Amino acid sequence: MYRSKHCESMPGKIADTKLAAKGRLSHEWALRRMGIIEKIRSKNEREQPLAGLRLGICLHITKETSVLAMAAKSLGAEIAICSANPLSAQDDIAAFLYEQGMHVYAWRGETKAQYQQCIQSVLAFKPAIVTDDGGDLHAAAHCQQKARNIIVGGTEETTSGVKRLAALQAAGKLLYPVIAVNNARTKYLFDNRHGTGQSTLDGILRATDMLLAGKNVVVCGYGWVGKGVASRARGMGATVTVTEVDPVRAIEAKMDGFAVSRLSDAAPAGDVFITCTGQTGVIRKEHFLKMKDGAVLANAGHFDVEIDTGALYATARPTQVRPNVERFIVNGKRLFLLSKGRVVNLVAAEGHPPEVMALSFANQLLSILHVAKNHDKMERKVHSVPEKIDEQVARYALGAMGIKIDEMTKEQRHYQASSS
Structure with missing residues (x-):
């Protein structure tokens, strides 16, 4: 109240x-x-x-x-x-x-x-x-x-x-x-990547108290937020798979050293799924049905539309097992939704x-x-x-930060202006 x-x-x-x-x-x-x-x-x-x-x-x-x-x-x-x-x-x-x-x-x-x-x-x-x-x-x-x-x-x-x-x-x-x-x-180079990258994992860890090392983490979307989340998850020892609809970003993720696949192919192996797309209906019922027992679902996007929570709530009655963690029994398996599908870094942590x-x-x-x-x-x-x-x-x-950087010399400024 x-x-x-x-x-x-x-x-x-x-x-x-x-x-x-x-x-x-x-x-x-x-x-x-x-x-x-x-x-x-x-x-x-x-x-x-x-x-x-x-x-x-x-x-x-x-x-x-x-x-x-x-x-x-x-x-x-x-x-x-x-x-x-x-x-x-x-x-x-x-x-x-x-x-x-x-x-x-x-x-x-x-x-x-x-x-x-x-x-x-x-x-x-x-x-x-x-x-x-x-x-x-x-x-x-x-x-x-x-x-x-x-x-x-x-x-x-x-x-x-x-x-x-x-x-x-x-x-x-x-x-x-x-x-x-x-x-x-x-x-976007710092807030979206470094800020959301760190705070998203902070929210997931505060909510679940899970060990990320050795887990299979699926990051949906490889924009600046997805880049940050994927990088931080790998830094904590997770094996990271990226899913994308943009072919250029998919190549970028691959060349950054991440596995890249369709979400339907990644669903059976994922331990943690994190949406970072700004798009609606990214993780849907057909993906829930393929997920293994114990899979965790989290959203890092602004709106609560990336994970189809409507399908989850329609399929099973949730049980609150921890603050910001709801358990659903789907196809005989336990799926855990964090923060009701809302932005996890601000609901389960401090942003x-x-x-x-x-x-x-x-x-x-x-x-x-x-x-x-x-x-x-x-x-x-x-x-x-x-x-x-x-x-x-x-x-x-x-x-x-107490950092000083160089300044262009007069000659360099002239060279830059003449070659542009």
Whole structure:
């Protein structure tokens, strides 16, 4: 159950305000490891570039997200925030942000209806800029006439959301400019690969307490997330098979040293199956029927559509055997579904480490500042993160690590310019 908290200046719905002190400690832990965000905040705080601007946020409510939200608040933004997943909100962080004067609509274990209501509550706040992870907030905004007239721009965190926005653009229905933060090199090369790679296995291990060494792990999809998951699983001693529908990525996986096969061929031998595709119906009933006793099913994609959980729940009644682990008896064999098929690294664990999210959220914060300053000059389309921002984030990250790199000489710059 959630407890609704209302006051004249700060409406919101969270689990329990008493968790704020715990949330503050988690926030401080992440803040110390996200120096890039602090650098951006301190550089811009005097000018208050977001003063008076209403910012609507739909992100996973984690300690890392609290660092981004607090930085935006320090730069002048008024904020309403909800969770990007019904099961990913961390209640102590929600309480901390609520205590800081934000309109927070998030608690762990929301129903689908409650999740949608939280999104509507953020839109009711009348944000001028919306920051999303997965595209649900953007999609809801496009269905509301009032939101259409108020929102001047937005940002999008993840692959799934960028694809949805691109579809709106292709149909001529995108109503405001959006920066695809996911497409920044300093986002997908690190967040998607290193962040999801580590945190997905973290979630699986926290849920199951299993030994990965010697297990047959089947990774569905070899995009940046799949690359990270496959690499980390192999690093822990697993034998990894990759399944793909893209022939180029399949060749890449093979040349990276992984076995590559069709999922139907890999199903009988797999001990752990991890979906990393952003696609629907990847693991289906015909695959469940082929799996061996004890197989574990986990999803690393944003939406809970990659594993056909509907078929599982229709086939067998689940038994909760551990937190975030349900057992199904299918064709006389036990199959174990993690986190109800939702993104395992955020439901069964804490999401990405702060050091990785510092890169992603530095892109978010700088992109929010860019939209706030330039929205009236931006076309209504999906924009790439400006190259200057991408490079600036990389330099900030190197500085935080104490790393110095070479600079091109005058002669090298001239040579590069003359040969391009």
